[in-house]
Amino acid sequence: MIDEMRLKILTEGAKYDVSCSSSGSKRKNEGGMGNGYAAGCCHSFTPDGRCISLLKILMSNNCIYNCKYCPNRLDADVRRVSATPEEIAQLTIDFYKRNYIEGLFLSSAVEKSPNDTMERLVRTVKLLRTQYRFHGYIHLKGIPRADEALIREAASYADRMSYNIELPSEASLKLLAPQKSKESLLLPMKQLAREKAVFREEKRKGLFLPAGQTTQMIVGASPEPDGQIVRLTQSLYRNMGLKRVYYSSYVPVVHDSLLPDLPAGQLREHRLYQADWLLRFYGFTAEEIAPENENLPLDLDPKCAWALRNMHLFPVEVNRAPLEMLLRVPGIGGRSAQKILEARRYTKLGFEHLARMRVVLKRARHFITANGKFYGAENETAVRGLLTAGEKNENAEQLSLFGTSETALSALTGEL
Template sequence: MIAEEKLKILTNSAKYDVSCSSSGSGRRNAGGIGNGMPDGCCHSFTPDGRCVSLLKLLMSNDCVFDCKYCMSRRSCDVPRATATPEEICELTVDFYKRNYIEGLFLSSAVHISPDHTMELLVRTVRLLRTKYRFFGYVHVKGIPKADPLLVTEAAKYADRMSYNLELPSEKSLKLLAPQKSRESLLLPMKQLQRERAVFRAEKRKGSFLPAGQTTQMIVGASPERDGQILRLTQSLYRANGLRRVYYSSYSPVVEDSLLPAVQSPALREHRLYQADWLLRFYGFDVEELVPEDENLPLDVDPKCAWALRNLHLFPVEVNRAPLEMLLRVPGIGGRSAQKIIAARRYTALTFEHLKKMRVVLRRARHFITASGKFYGEKNELAVRGLLTAGEHAERAQQLSLFDTAALSARTGEL
């Protein structure tokens, strides 16, 4: 059994990695323990509101790299630990058996050298699949600059692999993660994409990354704008076939003169994810969402912002609008759109119906008509005001003429 202290150190260093999803793989059980659940499964939720799906662990946090933003970097004084492949396999199987986790998320600091680290990861997943006969979900993080053959070997056993782009531009990467280069991250990504395509085309036995690849970027540690980030995201989805791009709000865990000292706002991360969803599930193109050198607006969500810029397309009639258009109405998501499409086959829907079907109308009512009726505001300014009012309600404070005076009276200065 792995020592408690070691587990603590290796988890603590892995917890800032955002990716925790266990979806996308339907790996079958072939006489051992575990299988894949294509929809994914959350096993617990921590007080920070995130789900625990995978056992997220570093193989080692003893790093030879010196990336400025990372708490495991070489020049940082933190307790170091390295686990053995057996310890990790045992932990995974015993946690899985008790239904604590859906699988393993294995990452590592660059321990001794990239090749040595990658070899250690490969050895662990191979052991897990062959000796421990584990068929649950395994996500392996790729180590930049490792031998391509080791990468291929890891992909044979893993369900998903990921190389973290870390920062949205080459320039920032050079500045903050001097030992990594854009090349060292994109090349293995493309290698895996190529090999996976070949594997699929030849319909070979076994599996090769059934859940594909993902990546992650830190937002707010470098000056890139949302427009630039989302353009990169879109090209990763379209050209590199990635399944997910994760964004992680920068939080200052280590001090460095090159890094901002403040936590990047969570709302910005949230807006990026909203835009990311619009790209993947709502048929939007990044050009429609935000210009390259701008950020997404914080006061309204990206779909609302798009709709407000395109008011000439609205209102749409819910009983006639095609699915693609319904999906573009602020406040109507995939499930509501499907419900509307199903229900309108039988009867002309009214606002009363929509409300009962739990379609959220707070935003949508400004952009739709139901059986010809319209209950929203036509004027753009009024709509914008109403939409942002809801978002601000908690933070907003009535300005008062007397605030400053009262304050100076208390502090004694006039």
């Protein structure tokens, strides 16, 4: 049984990985315990980065690699501990039965060798699935440079796997994570994407990574601008079929002369998540969101910034604009755009209708007409001023007609 001291170190060591959020998977309960599907897995993050309701744990913090930003790197003066597959599997079941958790997020430092570590990770999930008949959600971190056969076996038991890109360029990896390379991280992702496609095509029985793959990038530990990060993200979605790319703003937990002394700041991370939404749900391309060598503006969300660069396309009439254009209007989210399409089949929409559809009018009004009416500011400078002021004080009501809890709603749903 795993003792408290090791449990503390191994769970503490896993908290910096944010790629474990889950959207559930298609795994059915066929007579054992747990369910990876019904409610997905709760995935709340506490302020210090812990993901609650998954047991988020390392198998070992005893690493042979020396990634400069990592508290578990070879050079670090920390207590080294490991757990066995049997201990982790038993702990997962014990916690599950006590209703502490709904699933497992299992990662590990590279102990001894990539294959040795990966083999023990696979053994853990195999034990859970076959011996304990656990059908709950399992997210497994892949170990770069492990054999293809181990990766394949892991994917037949896990719901989701992730290989963390960590740094957005080969040059930064060489400098800050010298034992890793872009190729060693991308190859297993490619393998999983390829094998999942074949599995689906051949309509094989069972499951192969039903919740897909994710990855994480550290933002601000190295000099790559957001434009480059957004392009890499786009290519990961297009070429690897990733479910999510997570961004983790750099926090200096160890001192190294090659690393910044200050944290990267949450706002930059937030802007990247907004850009990520634009890529996945709003039909934007990375090239539209930010020039390759620039960061995203901090004073405006990336959709507003794009609209301001393209004022010649606005205003659009909400009663006629196609879906693709509605989705590009700041303040009209995916759900509002669908509601507009549906409602305008029956009536001419005015601003009062849009307010009821939860369109964020204090942003959208500068870019739309509704039934010919326009309530926006006169020129681009004025629009920019109002939008940046709105960003600064989200809760300020700018006009009584438009003052609602729209901003709070947008923050909750992620709609832009």
